[in-house]
Amino acid sequence: MKSGTRAGKKRLSGRVTFFLFTIIPVALYTFFYVVSVVNGVRYSFTNWDGVSKTYDFVGWKNYVNLMKNPYFWNSVKTTVIYSVLLVIGVIGLSLLLALSLNSLKRFKTLIKSIYFVPAMIGGITISLIWDQIYYRVVPVIGKALGIGWLSNSPLMSTETALPAVVIVQIWQAVALPTVIFIAGLQQIPDEQYESAKIDGATAFQRFRYITMPYLLPTVTVNLVLTIKQGFTSFDFPFAMTGGGPVRSTEVIGILIYNDAFKNMRFSVANAESCILFVIVAFFSLTQLKLTSKGGVRE
Incomplete structure (x- = not known):
């Protein structure tokens, strides 16, 4: 009887300890994430400018106006293209790198360390470095080789600016x-x-019928992470182009930033953020549903 009581007390003590350890993380998560999200959704139904203490509820007006705003749809289109290019580049290149590195017999650790360096550098730092490469190095190479479209920085053209930014993020995200x-x-x-x-x-055949079925779960993880990166990209296009030229690289993140901090339309920016959340959730859930049908189940 006493041993049973002691075991019960020990279990209770363990539960109390576990509860105490989770209080701070749960409190921080609730305050900085849950409360922020709820407030963001609430402000999206107002006309708050981010400064005034008073504001009015306007219902679905912000969302209706966004549906009529050509700049919003341009940013959505740009973000989708950006994400597709990022997914193709990151997934394709990372799979090739993984297959190559996994087959190495010597210097595997050294090579892994070298290619992982870009992941440890901040996005803004990488963007500023590549910005100078595009403006100072690429035109020199283009003129030396007689390639007309490379004689100027690719960031200056509406046709090449977006792919140029994507290439930089692929280099960092792979x-x-x-x-x-x-x-x-x-x-x-x-x-x-x-x-x-x-x-x-x-x-x-070995790759198709053995490697890929086993890799489907990891493909799913990488796809979801990369899709999220693409739709929430901000630092790379902002630091390298600021959304230009002529809004050709204005992803949703830049549009939200401009509406919130330049145009002082925080309510509109919150509405755009809510729409972005729905888009990312839709693509992530769709991808999870599609890839869950395949793979190897042990």
Whole structure:
């Protein structure tokens, strides 16, 4: 009887300790995230300018006006294109890097450390460095090779500015997905490849029927993370182009920033943020649903 009482007290003590350790994280999460999100949604139904202590509720007016705003739809289009290019570049390049690094026998740790360096540098710092490369180095190379469209900075053209910014973010963002892919590759049983080789399967067949099914869960993780990065991108296009030239790189993040801090329309900016949240949630849930149908279940 006493041992049962002691065990009960020990379990109760463990629960109390666990509860005490979670109080601070839960409180911080609630204050800085939940309360902020709720207030953001509430302010999106007002005409608050971000400064005044008083404001009026205007209902769905901000959302209706956004549906009629061509600049908003231009930013949505730009953001979608930006995200698609980012996903293609990051997923494709990180998968190739993971396959290459996973097959290395020597200097694997050194090479991993080298390619992971960009991930440890801030986005603004990288943007400023590449901005100078585009303005000072690329035109010199273009003129030396006689390539007309490279004779000027690609950031100055409405046709090349967006891809130029995406390339920089791909260079910085490819490290983490590569690590995730390598972790997925290391979970694939070697027996699968050995059996396939004995059966005469080609390298492409082994990749298609063994590697990819096992990698689908990691592909899902990387896709969701990259889609989120694309739709919430701000630092790279803001630091390199500021949304120009002629709004060709004005993603939703820049539009929200301009409406909030330049035009002092915080209520409109909150409405744009809410729409952005719905878009990211939609694409993430769709991707999770599609990829959950495939893969290898053990």
